Amino acid sequence: MTASLHTAPLHTAAPPAVELVGVSKRFGAVQALHDLTLGIRAGELTALLGPNGAGKTTAISLMLGLARPTAGVVRVLGGNPAAGSGRTVIGSMPQESAIPQALTVREAVTLFSRLYPAPLSVDTALELADLHSVASRRAGALSGGQARRLAFALAVVGNPQVLFLDEPTTGMDAGSRLAFWHAVDGLKREGRTILLTTHYLEEAERTADRVVVMNRGTLLADGTPESLRSQVSAGRVRFTSDLVLAELQALPGVDSAEVDGAGRATLRTREPEALIAALVHTGVRFRELEVSRASLEDAFLSLTAPDALKA
Numbered sequence: 001m002t003a004s005l006h007t008a009p010l011h012t013a014a015p016p017a018v019e020l021v022g023v024s025k026r027f028g029a030v031q032a033l034h035d036l037t038l039g040i041r042a043g044e045l046t047a048l049l050g051p052n053g054a055g056k057t058t059a060i061s062l063m064l065g066l067a068r069p070t071a072g073v074v075r076v077l078g079g080n081p082a083a084g085s086g087r088t089v090i091g092s093m094p095q096e097s098a099i100p101q102a103l104t105v106r107e108a109v110t111l112f113s114r115l116y117p118a119p120l121s122v123d124t125a126l127e128l129a130d131l132h133s134v135a136s137r138r139a140g141a142l143s144g145g146q147a148r149r150l151a152f153a154l155a156v157v158g159n160p161q162v163l164f165l166d167e168p169t170t171g172m173d174a175g176s177r178l179a180f181w182h183a184v185d186g187l188k189r190e191g192r193t194i195l196l197t198t199h200y201l202e203e204a205e206r207t208a209d210r211v212v213v214m215n216r217g218t219l220l221a222d223g224t225p226e227s228l229r230s231q232v233s234a235g236r237v238r239f240t241s242d243l244v245l246a247e248l249q250a251l252p253g254v255d256s257a258e259v260d261g262a263g264r265a266t267l268r269t270r271e272p273e274a275l276i277a278a279l280v281h282t283g284v285r286f287r288e289l290e291v292s293r294a295s296l297e298d299a300f301l302s303l304t305a306p307d308a309l310k311a
């Protein structure tokens with residue numbers, strides 16, 4: 001197949017689905033966001049991570065047009081979200097949602113579906129949120145996890161192009177979480193743009209195309225889960241030998257080394273394979289070799305609290 005010479009690659013041509021340019025947000029004395037610039041590409045699943053108070057929910061409320069920036073520009077699908085443009089193609093699952101307690105699950109989803117021009121069927125939304133078995137239960141009688149799933153159904157029933165999920169899995173049990181991520185995967189495969197916040201880093205690691213780490217209202221890191229992991233020492237190598245600290249530190253690629261009184265060494269390195277090859281090459285006898293990979297959690301801790309990993 002021959003591609004047209006005039007066809008620009010899609011990923012460079014497509015404007016960001018969500019864009020923050022130089023955005024600041026102040027609440028009185030609190031600077032919740034400080035000069036934040038961020039573009040979310042269409043069809044991408046982005047996880048927004050950061051410790052409590054980092055500014056994640058504030059960023060989402062600006063993207064939803066629920067608050068206005070103190071400075072800077074927010075665009076969603078090319079328009080100003082505060083002007084209400086695009087409201088019918090945006091779905092949102094807030095951290096806390098107030099759903100009329102007397103409505104049944106099916107009634108609440110039906111009511112919401114009527115607000116949108118091209119909604120999903122109510123049954124599809126119930127299915128996606130794994131709510132069929134409690135469809136006739138009143139919202140006020142749902143468990144915490146079921147109430148989160150109802151909030152998810154309400155977020156997706158409008159058939160959104162862009163979906164914001166603020167700590168979606170908080171309160172869900174393991175089975176609900178699995179079903180939830182399966183549904184999110186399906187929505188992503190359909191080409192929807194999804195931005196979520198989570199404190200469950202292993203979920204972000206498995207699901208996200210891109211991870212954005214914030215702290216104190218600013219952006220600390222932005223990349224694939226893999227690229228963030230590689231920003232910290234990618235692995236931890238442990239073994240027992242007669243090597244002393246200075247000899248361990250002299251091995252190639254060692255970022256940090258510790259050794260206890262029994263000769264048990266713990267080394268952090270970006271290149272565990274090269275380190276082990278060099279160790280073998282020295283001819284020194286070693287035993288009890290263990291190699292473990294840095295997790296996104298290691299990267300997150302190292303980015304948001306640089307001293308945390310030095311201990």
Ligand SMILES: Nc1ncnc2c1ncn2[C@@H]1O[C@H](COP(=O)(O)OP(=O)(O)OP(=O)(O)O)[C@@H](O)[C@H]1O
Nearest residue numbers: 027030031032050051052053054055056057058059
């Ligand atoms: N309406 C408000 N009035 C005053 N301060 C606010 C308001 N909303 C947020 N803040 C402050 O702005 C900062 C960022 O809060 P935000 O809720 O965006 O953080 P977050 O990253 O979502 O945190 P969490 O992980 O705890 O949900 C915090 O210091 C918070 O106390």
